Amino acid sequence: MDSKRIVYMDHAATTYVKPEVLEAMLPYFTEQFGNPSSVYTLGRKSRSAIEEAREKVAKAIGALPEEIYFTGGGSEADNWAIKGAAFANRAKGNHIITSKIEHHAILNTCEFLEKQGFEVTYVSVDENGVIDLEELKNSITDKTILISIMFANNEIGTIQPIEEIGRIAKERGIIFHTDAVQAIGNVEINVKDMNIDMLSLAAHKFYGPKGVGALYVRKGIRIENLIHGGGQERKRRGGTENLPGIVGLGKAIELATADIEGHNARIRALRDRLLNGILEKIPYTKLNGHPEKRLPGNINVSFKFIEGEGLLLLLDQSGIYGSTGSACSSGSLDPSHVLLAIGLPHEIAHGSLRLSLGDKNTEEDVDYVLDVLPKIVQRLRDMSPLYEN
Amino acid sequence: MDSKRIVYMDHAATTYVKPEVLEAMLPYFTEQFGNPSSVYTLGRKSRSAIEEAREKVAKAIGALPEEIYFTGGGSEADNWAIKGAAFANRAKGNHIITSKIEHHAILNTCEFLEKQGFEVTYVSVDENGVIDLEELKNSITDKTILISIMFANNEIGTIQPIEEIGRIAKERGIIFHTDAVQAIGNVEINVKDMNIDMLSLAAHKFYGPKGVGALYVRKGIRIENLIHGGGQERKRRGGTENLPGIVGLGKAIELATADIEGHNARIRALRDRLLNGILEKIPYTKLNGHPEKRLPGNINVSFKFIEGEGLLLLLDQSGIYGSTGSACSSGSLDPSHVLLAIGLPHEIAHGSLRLSLGDKNTEEDVDYVLDVLPKIVQRLRDMSPLYEN
């Protein structure tokens, strides 16, 4: 309410576009705007730009360029992977396995498929948000055509044992998709080593533009199209290519994966300083998600006795931007399905705060949050009928 | 091959982004990038920007803001409209009516639905590309749930009698969708007066950015989601909003519909000068599409005895960018389905050239094309075994 300091700690929701990325994109709006499907010079230059971006995406995840298809975002990639595999393999089976803590782009797609006659198993997670591998194995049937497990969770940051899931899927000859929207740039990924058949990503989570993403589909995997249309993306995704967006995605993924270790070390140090400070300064506080196997920038804590929306609004007044799993913030009856899946009671889930750190955050930012946050929590607790001093 | 002059006449494929549009978009990449679903200031500003864009789109077509849903482009809007209406109304019927000259985003979607048990009637067009209204009426059955007819054709520019089709659909209580991707900015559209229930559009056809579009869905029309996911777009289209893209779409549609008459008068005068010059200077040439009811900037002509890809390449060498319906340019066996539908023999369809004019084209551009094109056509004819001087 006083400060002009702005501390953005909601990078898991979306990031700003890095200047280098925007710069790479700019020529493609006004000058170099030709339709990549055209035979003339202007079109051919656009085609090269797209193929260059495709190579960058492929390289970042250990795939071949011809295995990368550009989409209009992470949700489209998720929808395509799930529906595409389902519709293409219906003759083989109608059973899909996923987890209880997937993003709604996966969960709501599965719900749609259930209405279309598919059967979906939602595997549980433990109190740290790690998938139950035994339950996963036991839920496989002759009819299982697809396993989709996210690489890292967007709310609590827990990283899944993707290699092991890939092995299980491979052994049983089942297609394995992973939603890696949160993982890119934070975890080393190699789709071949990890036996990943399909992988979704979205540029705006790693300092690229919104409205563009990609789906990796291993050569030989057949999926039905989601966006039917022109011959773009080797006839698998119709629509005039989002040329500046794709160029931006290419540049952003190149930057994000150039030095994952270095990036993580820096972010993790900041994150731990902030997390330890919070746990130290604010009583009745609990960390959600796995203590070690988590995204380097992710903090998710629950403050007892208070509700998250008010917390966000007060933080906002101090220039701090975070997010919450409270139902009050989403307008739905239940708080975050992820927090419930790891066993939090409703009232604790309501008091959750996610702070996700990014490249521009500094130690000063951390110290500022550590100064402001405890007061705000106390202020809300003082208003809470649940809190008895 | 000598000149440095560049004449872009492929605006029907895609347009450059106007400087004012790019300028409006720029803050939303790097500064004003907050997730519109967030409660904090940065997110709320994004939300306002999106709602402002929504109002602009609504105003441009005579709809209500809450009837506009943003998509990742024209193809997504088309796929959503058709599949969404089909899946939501399956209990009512399984019959869809469309035309033979729709964009592939419609045709290939219908083909997919045919595999899912739907029946599709593809209505014919006359030699000018105008829909056969009698055939349309006669093909309606008790099971017809959707009529989808494009507003204006992307290849030959023919504008359809949309109001009459809207009336027919309304009388029979059938949902009416129109693909207006080519029409926005070129035809006055009022979805209420025209009884349009759903309408697709794409920003990159009217000087907005690629990778963003919109679907208008009349209040009360229920369609299944295409991109399932988060609660964005009033729970009807998941995915973090393409904030700069949406802002750009809003700005572009505002500019494009501010003075349609004035814009058309200017473009039409240029177009007619070019068209008349071509027909005068180049023998064995035929105009495709309706002589009057056509998009103001559209020229589509067939030059006998030659093939279009070579034509494009030679034009390219002179800095002129156009497009063709030749199969050789697309890598498929058949030339443009639109040119075949209006009754052109294959070899004539192969020699087609589309020049689509835009806002930056000048009389000098026209004169330059009129200087270059006849020589190029002659040069190819001189190489052609079909041409006997």
Place this chain on the structure above:
Amino acid sequence: MYSDKVMDHFMNPRNVGEIENADGIGEVGNPKCGDIMRIYLDVEDNIIKDVKFKTFGCGAAIASSSMATELIKGKTLEEAWRLTNKAVAEALGGLPAIKMHCSVLAEGAIHKAINDYRIKHGLEPWKDDKNYDDDHHDIGE
């Protein structure tokens, strides 16, 4: 999404706290769905002399508590009973559709506090036709 009035009452809530030995206390909501509002009344000669609240809930819930307590302070119990959630929302310059139920909490807590007072004073509780402890979260539009 919130009006300036809402933000003002959320940021600077009036009448936060408890009243020791209050004449009437009303609590609605349940922690499961995330919202609890408790209202304390000090009543003298049928007039609300003082009122305090404690709320566990969103910004709109806190602002509604603040506004509602302001609106009934100094009023008769009959007047206070007639305060509707709509009046609270209006006084706040409006609430988003999905947040209207938060103002209902305030109406409910006041009703409960008044009836608590009436029962303690051997009066018959007034009849309420709403159940304020129901799941009241609702998705707008």
Place this chain on the structure above:
Amino acid sequence: MYSDKVMDHFMNPRNVGEIENADGIGEVGNPKCGDIMRIYLDVEDNIIKDVKFKTFGCGAAIASSSMATELIKGKTLEEAWRLTNKAVAEALGGLPAIKMHCSVLAEGAIHKAINDYRIKHGLEPWKDDKNYDDDHHDIGE
């Protein structure tokens, strides 16, 4: 999409034209699918003295005609017969996958022209195992 060599032969095609009273003429393709190639041969002592072409087809078809005619000029008929479409494409610095069939036209037209010459000269036509007039458009990858 085309190599510089292809563009050069498309922009500046060698041997365009007709030969009056040619010793052999071969034509393949059909206008329905958009490509026709016709080749004229002047043969002296079993050597191709002169060769011309006319082509209705894409840039790759025209470039292939140009390159193929260059490659057989001055060669014996046997040598010319052995020219494969692959050799033509290679000489052009490669062709896009979806354009390989355009080079097949050149191979076919040469074979037909040679056999036209042989028949006119009372010789038995050489056997060809491909049908060059088939629909040859094909989608790459």
